[in-house]
Amino acid sequence: METQKSETPSPAAGRAGMKKELPNDFQDHRDVWVFIELERGQVHPVSVELLGEGRKLADKLGVQLAGVVVGPPDGVGTGPAIADAFAYGADLAYLIESPLLANYRNEPFTKALTDLVISHKPEILLLGATTLGRDLAGSVATTLQTGLTADCTELDVDADGSLAATRPTFGGSLLCTIYTLNCRPQMATVRPRVMSTPQRVAKPIGRVVRHDLTMVEEEIVTKVLGFLSDGQTEDANLAYADIVVAGGLGLGAAENLQHLKDLARTIGGEFGCSRPLVQKGWMPLDRQIGQTGKTIRPKLYVAAGISGAVQHRVGVEGADLIVAINTDRNAPIFDFAHMGVVADAITFLPALTEAFTKRMAPRDRMKLVN
Amino acid sequence: MHIVVCIKQVPDSAQIRVHPVTNTIMRQGVPTIINPYDLFALEEAFKVRDCHGGKVTVLTMGPPMAEQAMRKALTYGADRAILLTDRHFAGSDTLATSFAISQAIAKIGDSFGAPDIVFTGKQTIDGDTAQVGPGIAKRLDLQQLTYITKIASIDLHAREITVERRSEGGTQMLRSKLPCLITMLEGVNTIRRGSLDDALRAARFPILKWSAADAGIEELANCGLRGSPTVVKRVFAPTPRAQKAMQIDTTDKTVDHVADEVVASIFTNQPALEVELSSNGSA
Numbered sequence: 001m002e003t004q005k006s007e008t009p010s011p012a013a014g015r016a017g018m019k020k021e022l023p024n025d026f027q028d029h030r031d032v033w034v035f036i037e038l039e040r041g042q043v044h045p046v047s048v049e050l051l052g053e054g055r056k057l058a059d060k061l062g063v064q065l066a067g068v069v070v071g072p073p074d075g076v077g078t079g080p081a082i083a084d085a086f087a088y089g090a091d092l093a094y095l096i097e098s099p100l101l102a103n104y105r106n107e108p109f110t111k112a113l114t115d116l117v118i119s120h121k122p123e124i125l126l127l128g129a130t131t132l133g134r135d136l137a138g139s140v141a142t143t144l145q146t147g148l149t150a151d152c153t154e155l156d157v158d159a160d161g162s163l164a165a166t167r168p169t170f171g172g173s174l175l176c177t178i179y180t181l182n183c184r185p186q187m188a189t190v191r192p193r194v195m196s197t198p199q200r201v202a203k204p205i206g207r208v209v210r211h212d213l214t215m216v217e218e219e220i221v222t223k224v225l226g227f228l229s230d231g232q233t234e235d236a237n238l239a240y241a242d243i244v245v246a247g248g249l250g251l252g253a254a255e256n257l258q259h260l261k262d263l264a265r266t267i268g269g270e271f272g273c274s275r276p277l278v279q280k281g282w283m284p285l286d287r288q289i290g291q292t293g294k295t296i297r298p299k300l301y302v303a304a305g306i307s308g309a310v311q312h313r314v315g316v317e318g319a320d321l322i323v324a325i326n327t328d329r330n331a332p333i334f335d336f337a338h339m340g341v342v343a344d345a346i347t348f349l350p351a352l353t354e355a356f357t358k359r360m361a362p363r364d365r366m367k368l369v370n
Numbered sequence: 371m372h373i374v375v376c377i378k379q380v381p382d383s384a385q386i387r388v389h390p391v392t393n394t395i396m397r398q399g400v401p402t403i404i405n406p407y408d409l410f411a412l413e414e415a416f417k418v419r420d421c422h423g424g425k426v427t428v429l430t431m432g433p434p435m436a437e438q439a440m441r442k443a444l445t446y447g448a449d450r451a452i453l454l455t456d457r458h459f460a461g462s463d464t465l466a467t468s469f470a471i472s473q474a475i476a477k478i479g480d481s482f483g484a485p486d487i488v489f490t491g492k493q494t495i496d497g498d499t500a501q502v503g504p505g506i507a508k509r510l511d512l513q514q515l516t517y518i519t520k521i522a523s524i525d526l527h528a529r530e531i532t533v534e535r536r537s538e539g540g541t542q543m544l545r546s547k548l549p550c551l552i553t554m555l556e557g558v559n560t561i562r563r564g565s566l567d568d569a570l571r572a573a574r575f576p577i578l579k580w581s582a583a584d585a586g587i588e589e590l591a592n593c594g595l596r597g598s599p600t601v602v603k604r605v606f607a608p609t610p611r612a613q614k615a616m617q618i619d620t621t622d623k624t625v626d627h628v629a630d631e632v633v634a635s636i637f638t639n640q641p642a643l644e645v646e647l648s649s650n651g652s653a
Contacts, residue, residue, distance in 0.1 A: 039538050104537065105544075106504075106514045131537050135516045138504025142468060147599030150464075150499035164603070170496055173386050176605045183599040221513050225532070225543040242646070267647060278557075285557055292495070299643055300636060310608065317608075321639050323632065324615060333615075338639070340615035341632060347625055355629035359637075360648060 026184040032058040033094075033122040033185070035068045035113065036085055037132055040227075041077035043084050045197070045240060046128030050190055052198030053155055054126055055089035060157045063123065064091040070112045070213075072102040086206040088198050093206060094120065098213040103224040104132050110139040111215050117144060119211070122185045124163050126155075129189035137189050147180030148187040153194045153314070163188065172291035172314040193239050193297040194318060238289065243269030244298045244319075246289050247277065248312075250305020250326060250345050254282045259349035260304060266353050272296070274306045290315035302352075304345035308333025325349070371424030371526065373415045374475055374485040375448070376506070377408035379432050379439035380496040404439045407491025409561040410554040414521065415489050416447055416562060422526060425449040427478055427485070431459060431471055437577055444572035446564040451575070452478065456582040461595035464497075468505025469592045474585040475510060487531075488551040492517055503553040513550035519558050524548075 034054045037044040051067065058065040067085025071078040074097075082093045094116050100108045113136065117125065125140075127133035129151045141148035153175070154166035163186040166177045180186040238244060245264040247257060257271075264271040272287045272294070289296055291311040297318035304325045306312060313336055316322060324337035325345045334340040341348060382403050387396045404412075415426045428443040430436050431454040440451035454474045462470065475488060488510075493500035500516075507514035519541065520534040526548075535542040536555050564572075582590060591597060620628050637644040 131517050134500045138501040139508050142505040142508040148501055150501055170386055174605055174607055177603045178600050179603050180599050181601055222544055222546040225545050227540055227542050229540040299640055335614055337615040340617040342617055343620040351625040351629035355633040359633050
């Protein structure tokens with residue numbers, strides 16, 4: 001189920017020209033908040049990306065940037081999370097520690113974040129568009145009866161201080177900029193890897209504001225029975241890989257995926273694919289790149305036999321260098337690739353693997369001699 | 371057991387083109403389909419009904435033409451179909467949509483029995499927000515179980531449900547209580563064909579069309595544009611990169627030669643990459 005708004009992409013819907021008339025209750029909302037997501041004790045990289053983006057917004061508005069940390073007590077994950085928040089630009093941190101927050105569950109997390117917002121009134125609240133962030137943001141926004149813009153790719157503050165949140169719509173074929181009128185906080189989730197990672201700064205301390213979770217275990221209906229981690233070897237870490245090699249329908253048959261894997265292994269990269277290959281069942285969903293899959297930001301991206309529909313484009317645009325291989329010289333991928341090879345990926349991929357191997361070979365021979 | 375499945379009729383986004391000059395969506399001739407993610411929810415609802423009996427009510431909010439999607443859901447085997455359609459809903463964002471749908475679900479409860487499970491797909495392919503499901507759960511005070519890959523068991527007597535949930539880097543096993551709202555992850559099942567009986571029944575089956583008033587919605591200010599805190603200010607096409615790719619042709623050179631050129635060119639552009647690759651010794 002989804003917003004009706006997306007059915008009418010034209011902004012002529014009647015309120016686009018409306019001026020912001022913020023009710024008095026919301027006038028005292030200040031500051032930019034970033035929810036620091038803990039993934040089994042580790043800070044999720046998207047939170048660091050958001051701190052960098054949040055710092056820019058806070059500077060434009062002349063307000064403070066705060067990190068929000070909720071987790072189990074004794075600082076196992078929360079301590080380092082607070083240190084990270086300050087190291088990446090936060091002026092202060094809000095902290096709720098409770099054994100009830102050890103594993104993600106919607107109810108206690110919604111309660112914790114909602115209580116903090118009501119007590120301290122942020123103007124902008126940002127979360128990562130992860131499974132956790134999207135689950136939590138939807139509940140918090142509904143509880144607070146405020147606007148939420150999902151999966152943003154760009155954030156800015158306009159002349160009157162409103163958050164301008166840009167996101168892809170219609171499967172990535174268009175972008176739209178969304179405002180939250182007359183409600184606070186202005187909430188947005190942001191895809192991992194669309195914002196760059198900021199530099200760590202030497203600012204190891206800041207103010208920590210502690211709160212209690214006003215909830216007991218008996219009030220929480222859903223219980224966590226266990227967690228099964230993805231195997232380390234099979235786990236595709238596409239979003240954070242420096243080199244990604246991906247294939248599309250141009251590969252012709254499932255057995256040709258081997259050429260892709262060979263190249264990826266040779267140059268130490270991850271492999272992935274475009275949406276049709278997942279639909280055909282040739283590759284699992286966690287290796288899909290694009291609007292409905294992973295957004296990647298590698299140093300090198302090789303797209304083999306991928307035509308480059310907009311849905312794919314929005315997922316790979318952040319790559320430093322895009323090399324495309326396609327038999328069709330008019331394929332849309334050549335519009336946004338940096339380097340294009342008009343060739344059949346099935347024959348070209350092995351040649352490319354060979355060329356990389358050759359280039360790296362002298363060092364390998366040295367190793368053999370030694 | 372009463373199950374409500376929320377679905378949406380969406381344009382087949384794979385077939386949408388953007389007008390090269392006006393940057394507007396060319397929707398003429400673009401077919402509409404049931405949001406593909408919602409079909410996983412619908413099939414899961416049928417599987418629960420197969421096991422525990424009961425009825426599956428399909429609910430959608432949309433323009434009158436969304437009746438087609440309802441008809442389709444009936445051919446798959448839904449027992450009842452309700453189309454929430456009213457001009458008051460036009461321009462709803464996710465907050466307003468979740469309000470209207472939650473009110474309709476409450477009304478369904480009054481008319482046909484309170485649902486034990488509300489299913490939706492994890493998100494739609496036109497909006498991609500994944501926000502309406504959580505919004506409905508919050509408004510109806512249902513346990514919220516998102517990105518579910520498997521329903522491991524349902525104990526109707528204890529009113530307990532055990533599910534597997536996709537999360538970052540793994541799978542969570544959760545035990546919760548009915549009633550709950552479940553958003554289904556993609557690829558977990560395949561929608562059934564539906565029987566011939568279902569197809570015949572669907573052709574004539576009366577689809578209930580509810581206006582805001584029929585659904586018992588009194589606070590019209592919470593619906594449509596008025597009830598939507600978010601506003602679309604601007605719609606635009608992604609800017610094309612100024613320069614097209616430097617194209618290398620393989621027609622008059624050997625593939626091996628071109629591959630060498632490409633590798634050389636990659637390292638000219640990204641010298642750090644060559645250093646990194648060499649030091650890793652991965653080649």
